[in-house]
Amino acid sequence: MSHRIKGKAFVLGENIDTDQIIPAEHLVYSLEKSDEKVLYGKYALSGVPERESGLPGGGIPFTPPNAFETEFQVIVAGKNFGCGSSREHAPAALQIAGARAVVAPSYARIFYRNAVDGGFIIPLESEVDLSKEISTGDEVEVDQVRGILKNLSSDRQFRLKPLGDVADIISAGGIFGYARKNGMME
């Protein structure tokens, strides 16, 4: 996996809960059948109130109507991203939509674990809340090794916290890859 992720940012506020990331009525589609799986991409972040969807202006759907994929690869959000239910469908939906990383000052723990252990999306911690520093649509580059998020549109850069112990799980692609690498399972 490349340690750099470059793409457009999608900006959200604080306490984005998993009901907003993928509303409960959509949790019924199969994650194994490709024709149903794409629906998670279609409805990813569809529970976010309109004025808070794509800050600072709002009113920007993460996935355009009638599409299954997003043009945004990096989600930038305020504190406590992913709070609420334990549904793993949440990080999965973001990945299925095409996003690759989230950058937030803090995460709800179950979401964080799910994102890491399932190898869905990389949850990076910013040192400060970047949701006010970056605008939806800005071109950004996340460099995991150097721990930096660069806003290519404004030419500013921000520090990210080191991943710590979970870095090994992320680089193994999730808990199963990690367990195989370490001889815990075949």
Added chain:
Amino acid sequence: MTITEKILARRAGKTSVQPGDNVWVDVDVLMTHDVCGPPTIGIFKKQFGENARVWDPEKLVIIPDHYIFTKDKYANRNIDILREFASEQNLPHYYDVGSERYKGVCHIAMAEEGFTRPGEILFGTDSHTCTAGAFGQFATGIGNTDAAFILGTGKLWVKVPPTMKFVFEGEIHPYVMAKDLILRIIGDIGVDGASYCCMEFAGDGVEALDMEGRMTLANMVIEAGGKNGMVEPDQTTFDYLDKRTSRQYELVFNDAGATYDSVRVYKSNELQPMLAKPHSPDNKATVFQERNQPLTRAYIGSCTGGKLSDFVAAARILKKQTVKIDTFVVPSTNEVAEGLNTLRLNGETLAEIFESAGATIGQASCAACLGGPADTFGRLNSDDEVCISTTNRNFPGRMGAKKSEVYLASPYTVAASAITGKITDPRDFL
């Protein structure tokens, strides 16, 4: 060490652990339901093979409860997947829909069936798995991948959480319920105030609570970002479990020198009936502050506020009254539903009290607590709904329509508000 640290240390095979340590633990119980069970099974088969067997059928509990009484074909397919898996793996603890074994909401069923044993480790694919902390069990929610890993190996890694202690000193007013206590705490510390911490509840105020009250406290720790809830087991715990299980469990208590991340002390007699206003469980107000706010609906149910004692409380207020707004009563489990039909207050059953007040009683399940398919009982299908509810979450769209509003409150407050159609202090009716 605290109880949480001691349980994790024991099951990691270590003499001690510290907050922040990452340890691999042996799992005592894994619980899953109809929303997360099927994808968990999918991952399990993909990773361990089509013919793989679960690590220990005795330790796996599957309780369908979320999308039960719906015509949604995908939701029904989920039940088929669980049923097939249970028969293929010969699982003793599967509680099938449509059978006599059907229970209802998993967290309450877990306690009824005696799976909430002190000193053990329970993981569940549902964030409110933390409810079982009321019994002194280390219990927390996980995702499908982690659950699939346990299915195959019986193990999982955990980061040891620091413990925050919440002490309630003195007697709690009779009109204040456990729900008011936890809403107060969440309002004080915020929806991430206990991020990745154990929230332990103590003091004579907590000791005086019955098991159902303690379950209400532990249930909502996740609404403050907590990893697990904890109440030190005592005679109340043992008496409950004696009726529910014959399995032995190890008793684990706090060490005298246990270190806490923080200790917050409440004087119980200063506590008021509380609310969480839309759209966040930490949007704190007292019921008095928001009195007269007009409502369109009242909802009594869920793993937080749909236990038998919650309905007894509601019935005390609704007896000989008439509701002014649509009022939905959803027993969490079939056992609770049976209680509605058998338990009497001055000669009338709880069900009779609710029905003659004009409330509608649904079938045991999660129902509208999490919105769900459009035909779900009690779901807020219109943006104009303003609901007062005994449930645990009021994030945007949680109970259905995206702009509908939800106030969280105790069963007393919800029942009193149903009578007037406005937010009402239960003291007006007690």
